[in-house]
Amino acid sequence: MNTTSPLRRWAGGWWVAAHLVTDLLVGLWHWVPLLLLLLGAALVPLAGAGIPLLLLARVLLDASAALERSRLRALGVPVEDPGPWSRPGPWWRRWLLDPRPWRSAGHLAVVATAGLVGGTVVLVLAATGLAAVVAPSLARWTSAAPGGLSWPWGSGGPIGAPDAVVGLTGVALLLLVPLLARVLAVPETATGAALLGPSPQQREAALRERVDTLTSTRERAVDSVEEERRRIERDLHDGPQQRLVSLSLQLGMARRALDREGPDAARALLESASSSATAAIADMRRVARGVAPPVLTDRGLDAAVSALAATTPVPVDVEVSPDVSAHGPAGRPSATTEAIAYFCVSEALTNVAKHAGASRALVQLWQEAGTSGPRLRVRVQDDGRGGARPGDGPGAGPGAEGGSGLRGLLDRVAAVDGRLAVSSPPGGPTVLDVDLPWLGGGAR
Known part of the structure; x- marks a missing residue:
């Protein structure tokens, strides 16, 4: 559930608007690999004349796709790197038949068309709204100056719109820009998430590898726990258990010596039992060292x-x-x-x-x-x-x-x-x- 406040979402819309405005720059660049791709494909039947153009388009498509992934991540859209493409056959065939750059071409086409339109709309609305907000004050200042300029709105201009109406219209446009920017960015973000990430085949292969890894790690974890259990049993048998058996025998001998020969005879046996108890404690600490x-x-x-x-x-x-x-x-x-x-x-x-x-x-x-x-x-x-x-x-x-x-x-x-x-x-x-x-x- 999205817990972001409406005000915070509105403010975040300005970041989306800035992203659309940058589409005006990168969108023009994206036309270069797209045109090379179309021209190369058209010239391939002419004795393979379009192959060099396709190779150049392939390189530029990779660079443009990497740029778009970074831009979408900055926008908050999680786009994974598609990862390496593995396919049997010669390298040049793998390189040309790799679907990643050709899939990314679809997203670049969206940026180069819808992105340019969205960026233009956002830029025009933002500029118009800002101008409408500052125009009344600027009109009063310029008209009061000697040889001042005549503005087409407000303060006696030919349109005759009140300054308050012009200012409120500008504020309304500025409030609308972030909301409209989120709507205009939907085609770009949707195609980017679908086309710039791993293909369905890669995702399926990754899932199969994940299942194999989990199966292997589960077996290794079970074996590790079983090995740890055997280690603890072995250490308990070889260390503390032997010490405690010895301690029990020494205490029994000390009790009989105390009854038969008096305290002096039992003192040496009790000191030996005390040493055995200390050693048993040390062994228990050593065994428990790997246990939480x-x-x-x-x-x-x-x-x-x-x-x-x-x-x-x-x-x-x-x-x-x-x-x-x-x-x-x-x-x-x-x-x-x-x-x-x-x-x-x-x-x-x-x-x-x-x-x-x-x-x-x-x-x-x-x-x-x-x-x-x-x-x-x-x-x-x-x-x-x-x-x-x-x-x-x-x-x-x-x-x-x-x-x-x-x-x-x-x-x-x-x-x-x-x-x-x-x-x-x-x-x-x-x-x-x-x-x-x-x-x-x-x-x-």
Whole structure:
């Protein structure tokens, strides 16, 4: 539902009027490729004499279409780039049979005809209205001056129209210009949205590719979650479970020693049990490192990442933009996005501590505008040795833990249409960049 106030829509109509006035300039330019196209097509039967003209028209049509897409976007009309055209056959055939420039020729014809008419009407009405508003005052000033001019309206002119009528007529014309401009721009915006974007075949191909991508990322996400579950089970069995079993045995031995031999004999066993309990707590923290902690749900990414950085052996600086820490106009990121971002930072810092040989790391989180809404950007950088080779055994830097760490990150990020990139030249620094949709995976 459009919630824009009528006054704001009327004021925005002046921007549409300015767009139509610029049609008077660009419309004349658009006639050049159109005339070359018509002339080239007419001369092709004459031993191919029109082919060079068609090639030149093809180049100019691409340039004119790019100009029109930018003008329509400035007008608020979302026009996608058509993207590359793929078709089997030699390059010259693909180049000539590419339907994009020939489809854009239809829109250019509209701009070169209806756009010129609309721009002329808007310019004449605006100029007439402005002249009618200022004419009475200007007429009085010129008639009062020595040798003043005689105006054909008002103040004793031959038409004899009162100054108020002339002024109100000018105001009415100026009020009408933005409303009329929106109507006159409809043919241009409609054909631009239909002809300058991707063709129906391209849209269908993009949808098929999208379905294939979603199917692949869904399978990878399921595999990643299953692999994470097995990792947690394995780590619990190999770490905290063994510690707790040992702790239970030591406490039982201490109780029997206390009954049989007294407090002195039980003290050594209790100290050993205390060490086992401390080690079990450390193991539990290590296992839970990749699991979203309660502080993430309660206080958000800023607090969760800061707590994570505080427990990392390598000193870590955390920089969080106000939009992320204080939750700006876009609100708080979705729970899925926050969990993936936290997991990426956790995995990256784990690998910094294990493999990078770094003396310091930096974590940055900020919001960035995207074509389909705001996005959450995450960057983890260290000053280590670099040389990380994702998926190629242990390496230095974030995400290089035997390749499986980065693969897990890639699967999680791809599941919500995110992007992950790693830069790790030999000698460092290693930089992990993550781009996630702000509301990916469902809003809160």
